[in-house]
Amino acid sequence: MTDNKKPRNDVLFAEQASEQGLEITVDSNAKHRARITRFGHLRQQSKEMSNWLFTQHDEARALDTPMGELMAKRFGHFANLLSGCANYLLFKHYYTLDKYKLSGLKTCKKHMLCPFCSAIRASKQATAYHDKMVHILKENPNLKPVFVTLTVKNGDDLKERFYHLKDSFTTLQTARRKWLKRGNGHNEFCKAHGIVYAYEITNNGKGWHPHLHMILLVDDWIDKDKLSAEWYAITGDSFIVDVRRVKPSKAEVDTIDAKQQKEDYSDGFMEVFKYAMKFTELTHYQIWIAHETLSPTGRLTRLQGSIGLFRGVEVPKTMTDDFIADDAPFMLILYKFLKGAGYSVEFMQDVPLGEVSLDNLGDALAEYNASGEVLPSYIVSIDPDTGESMRVREVT
DSSP states (O other), X not given: OOOOOOOOOOGGGGGOSSOOGGGSSBOSHHHHHHHHHHHHHHHHHHHHHHHHHHHHHHHHHHTOSHHHHHHHHHHHHHHHHHHTTTSEEEEEEETTTTEEEEEEEOOOOOTTTOHHHHHHHHHHHHHHHHHHHHHHHHHOTTOEEEEEXXXXXXXXXXHHHHHHHHHHHXXXXXXXXXXXXXXXXXXXXXXXXXXXXXXXXXXXXXXXXXXXXXXXXXXXXXXXXXXXHHHHHHHSSOOOEEEEEOOXXXXXEEOSSOEEEXXXXXXXXXXXXXXXXXXXXSOHHHHHHHHHHTOTTSSOOOOEEEEETTTTOOOOOOSSOOOOOSOOOEEEEEEEEXXXXXXXXXXXXXXXXXXXXXXXXXXXXXXXXXHTOOOOSEEEEEOTTTOOEEEEEEOO
């Protein structure tokens, strides 16, 4: 297989390219332009990954063997999925509310291969768990959020290292459950009333380095030295852990009526839910190896979970923003991805009466007939279950 250089490491990715935490809803022209720019860089990375997969498809087919043909089909399958991901973005600009909403797109949902899908998925998870934690802390003011990282020693075999980490963490969880039920075998994790965690995989040239990021809600400080000793006793080869207090910042959040100040723990949650793999630090070949290693049966191994008070959080499955339940007017803006240039406006259409409903259907039809306008040049079909655009086509 041909292994080309690492994908472009743009400075925009250093702070994570997805909209973070409470800022996932863009509410100004400047932020919207920045978001479109970041989406363009992410889509370019996905395009480069797709191109690499197409190259592997051609090389595997050239082997002219049964195994080569099977590999070619698999490479081609994912190459086509990534190639069709997020080529169009449909936004609604609610100009009287100064808000932009991503309302339609078609994605591949292969977040272990696609930086674009990975970024949106990460921000959706971070926002859902962030909101849950803010609610928990209001009801349990004695609890404090703590950021914890557990690591294992680097190794050349990703599968062995990953499952060593996973099994070790399971042992730690089992000990906590036994203590909660029987009162014996206390460890530092027994101090946690809620845990949310996610795996991350890196490889900086010194072997594969899977590790766990998590946020714990505790009523007593985690002793780093004790946790290190307990972790080493479980893993037999790893004692490096990190324990940090998660401190909130004050975030100004717009509502329809006014601005409000809310405690924002977004940075901590984005650290937990950032890309499962650092795409900008891995070669395309390494990204593929990680994807295949963690999909032994064709289904991706679960890389995120929650315990205790964090259970029950529902992360939105749609890749779009939350919609505005209002008849406010908006401008439809359709963006098309252009290779090497990012997203460019393809079509705009004013919708002065807002979302058409039974209440305003008559007024909408009367205004449309009086305007003398023709139907827009493009039709975007939206899946009612997922909110994603199913097809964008030009009307002839």
